[in-house]
Amino acid sequence: MDRGTEAGAAPSREAGNGAAEYAAVGRIPLAVVTVDRDGLVSHWSTGARRLFGAPKEDAVGRPAVDLLPVSGALPEDDDTAPYAAYAAYAAYDGLGPDLESSLGGRLSYPAAGRARLTVAGHDRIDVLWWAYPLVGPGQERLLVLAADAAAMRHEGDDADGAAVERIAPGFALHTDFPGAEGLARRLPEILPSMSVGESARIVAQVLELGYPVLEFSQNDRVPVTPDWGVPRRxxxxxxxxxxxxxxxxxxxxxxxxxxxxxxxxxxxxxxxxxxxxxxxGRIGTSLDLTQTILEVSRAVVPRFTDVAGTYLREQVVAGEGFPEGVPDTTTMWHRVALEHTDEPGRWDDVVPVGEAMPFPAHTPFFQCMTTGEPVLVPRISEQMGHMIAAQFEKRDIRPLITNRSMLVVPLKARNVVLGFMILLRHPERVEFNDMDRVTGAELAARAGLVLDNARMYTYQESVAETLQDSMLPHIAPRMAGCDIATRYLPGTLLGRVGGDWFDSVKLPGSRTALVVGDVMGHGLNSAAMMGQLRTAVQTMAALDLPPAQLLRNLDDLAQRLGDNYLATCLYAVYDPIAGELQIANAGHIPPVLVRAEDGHSELLDLPTGAPIGVGGVPFEAVRVRVAPGDRLVMCTDGLVEVRGEDIGVGLATLCESAAHPAASMDDACDTIISALNTRGGRKDDVALLMARLNGIASEAVAEWRLSLDPIEVGRARAVVREQLHVWGLAGLADSAELMVSELVTNAVRHAHSRQIELRLVRGDTLLCEVDDDDHTLPTLLSAGPGDEFGRGLRVVSTLAREWGTSRTSAGKTVWFELTLPRR
Known part of the structure; x- marks a missing residue:
């Protein structure tokens, strides 16, 4: 057979048989017609108009029996089985006399035939036809392909085309026909003017049933490949x-x-x-950058191309800001996706996803990314394949790209190249042309906008998350006399930035301040206000202000910042030595206290107060006695409040879940989150703080009162050394004695009238505090060789694990901590 047969030409005969002869493929123009379930024509191609003479507007909607070459074979009076008589034609043409009965009166197998008919303005024509039954959700129930038999005649054949002995649907995919894979890649071109969905569904069934095949007298089979329908240039x-x-x-x-x-x-x-x-319609379904990249790559394979590799600039992949400037040879491009129709794994090892590389200036990729215009390479020559492969160290990609048609399209947004796509077609597939270049450019323009939207969302989400994380404190899991666990959940629908916060502050006397607040509103403004209020609370807590006074000062600050500044806040001070909580509330939901003795949980009854920023409303503090092991749960209303549901339901669930036993503080927090976060409708962010109030036993605390006499410095050194020996901490005695001597000396020198208080607390560390009635906080000084003063705090700063000063209502406290020796 003639392997180079063009559309419309007849393949010539050659002598001989064998598998090699089956590789011959003839190409003829086809008429494509679909018939719906009512027996009416629903699609009439340009080829059908040329073959049968009827224009599309006259053919669509008419009964198929009036137009097709099998006129009279379709029964017009039976709506239930309109295609049954095709079996009769199939039997007539040699498919077998029992086909109709075996099908039960309905065509469910591909059939074929040959007919002579008269077309207006033409002589009688000899038509070859193939019929494929269709199943599925669409209206189409029959696909008919037809061709002019004259295209199949050979020189020397008689006028009746006796060389054509039998016409049948051939199962190219299920036989030893060597060209089956090549034909399969041409199948999407069989219905060029139908919708994409209809074409895909119908082509899939034709592929399963087989290609139309002509069998000649020499028993050579010639598959008929549908022409694209667009003439050559x-x-x-x-x-x-x-x-x-x-x-x-x-x-x-x-x-x-x-x-x-x-x-x-x-x-x-x-x-x-x-x-x-x-x-x-297939891309841009998500703002997730990774998902968008996959959608863009998969949308073009195999419909438009056989291989699609997507590359993005490093800043885009990293979720950073918009890349600036024209790319150059140092610009790193990340391969973020690779889709292909080759055998699995063929590309994965050679060009793996995730690899980053620059591209030299002599490559078509560099030309595309610098000009921002598509680059078309009809065929990649051996020389170009070698040039491209040179940058892949220890890998030879030439077998993957040589002799393929390539189109490189830029992914642009706002006139900046974010990346590009490399599209490759198999060597046997039609080359990319100018129309494909335009199509690829339009595709890339749409994909670039979608990618830029996803990139911007990813960048903004990253900025918001970074901002939120920077504003939320990193709380130590252990404070003096208590363990703390926290959770923060961003709003699910209103962005990752919110105004909820929690905090803990170390206070004099081994006390700890616990804070939970919620700025009304969402977004950056709320987050900015939250940052200001949290800083203010930190500052005022360090002044050891009582809870009610602290909220009063915070309310005044919010009013000075602006009229729109409103927030709720819950402020608690835990004294582990006294076993007491002092709590004040500013419009916040009450905390839950879980008693260790019996596991009972309750909402603490606190004066509600008004939100911070309202102004002119007094705040009141409440003292609550607590026992070692009790747990305090403080959260924002986003955890318990659900739209359309009474908040009391959420508070009840909070109490119940807080009382649930747990192996650790983290497990207890997770239990609460699981119980409350599974309810639908949560839109607000959530801040949760849980503190286990362990207390400090009285035998772990030692206190002394010292008079304002320099002789008390020696007494202070002696009592500290003796107490550390009692606690088994003699190894810390020398350092502790020296630092206590310095602090008591300063207190004796600067105190006014009240006695000096010295306290040692043994907990996770050894804490030493010295209180006096002077409000001036000491500072580190740079003492010279001849200076008499200024070295005391330098000694403390050098020897202590941590040290600090804070004002109190009566004066100040200077403290230091020493790390306990390992046991």
């Missing part, structure tokens, strides 16, 4: 030349030139538009 050029010559002599333009040019161009353009519309 040379053919279009020839028609234009004919039209130009006709116009030069004043003759009318031939009708075939007018009709063919208009119809085929219209079909091609419409198909491209349908493809772009399909791609647009």
């Amino acid at each position: 040379t053919e279009r050029k020839a028609r234009r030349e004919r039209a130009a010559r006709a116009a030069a002599y004043g003759a009318p333009v031939p009708q075939d030139v007018q009709d063919e040019g208009e119809d085929l161009e219209y079909v091609a353009v419409r198909e491209r538009l349908e493809f772009l519309n399909e791609v647009s």
